[in-house]
Amino acid sequence: MRMLALYSIKGGVGKTASAVNLAAEAAAAGWRVLLWDLDPQAATTFYLRAKPKVRGGVARLVKGKAAFDKVIRATEIEGLDLLPAALASRELDHLLADRHDNQLRRILKPVRDDYDLVLLDCPPSLSTLSESVFASVDALLVPIVPTVLSVRTLEQLRDFLDERDIPCQVWPFVTLADRRRTLHRETIAALPERWPLRLSTTIPGASVVERMGLERAPLRHFAPATPAARAYRALWEEIAQRLA
Ligand SMILES: Nc1ncnc2c1ncn2[C@@H]1O[C@H](COP(=O)(O)OP(=O)(O)O)[C@@H](O)[C@H]1O
Ligand SMILES: [Mg+2]
DSSP states (O other), X not given: OEEEEEOOSSSSSSHHHHHHHHHHHHHHTTOOEEEEEOOTTOHHHHHTTOOSOOTTOHHXXXXXXXXXXXXXXXXXXXXXXXXXXXXXXXXXXXXXXXXXXXXXXHHTGGGGGGOSEEEEEOOSOOSHHXXXXXXXXXXXXXXXXXXXXXHHHHHHHHHHXXXXXXXXXXXXXXXXXXXXSHHHHHHHHHHHHHOTTOOOOEEEOOHHHHTHHHHTSOHHHHOTTSHHHHHXXXXXXXXXXXXX
8 A cells, every 4th residue: 555645835736636636547547546635624525525524533543443434435436535634633633643653554554455545635734744644655745836935845844854854755746837937947947956756747737727626526537638637647657657
């Protein structure tokens, strides 16, 4: 079971859009995928037409007592299950605080053989939850909007991981890109040397991505031929290759 997180200290950079689309691409490629919505804003849960409610609460999951079949939902997409957003992150933080670093991976032990890939959609924060994410995943997928500020938050993340000796791989990728803008082109061009693990696929800024909120579905299900949908397919293929 591989585990990846869509993570950034910054909000509004496309974590959720990417989590939903990459999960759908992975499922379409035959992977058994679990998407875990860790953001109390529950956008992923909304996109996948589920309700952000977990019977018995996530506390029972964290303590290893809950039956997973009660909390995991099947979605309308074949091969894609969802663990909905259920707790405010403060509560989840609190629950994780005095447990093992990689508690998120441990929580998933009962379903380890049921999934090939677990994708985490994270809230934009540095917290106990994020430290548990860092200790649990194979890599962080970090969306970068090609602006100076966004690149700076990537550097802050790297400093945070370095200072604490957290051996977590960071795989940045560019999203919301506008190739007509010089600053975007320059920022993108400057990335490879500083970020050797950068994924080379760029996700364009496209209004069809915003439509996901109306359609409540991943791009491949309502606009599969658009450049953004193709970019997510290519991004997933790049990620799958790295995981192989
Ligand atoms: N590639 C894109 N092109 C256009 N709009 C996008 C793109 N990716 C995300 N968005 C929009 O930007 C906003 C923030 O995206 P979201 O995925 O929710 O970010 P995050 O999860 O990082 O907060 C949403 O309104 C979303 O529809
Ligand atoms: Mg989000």
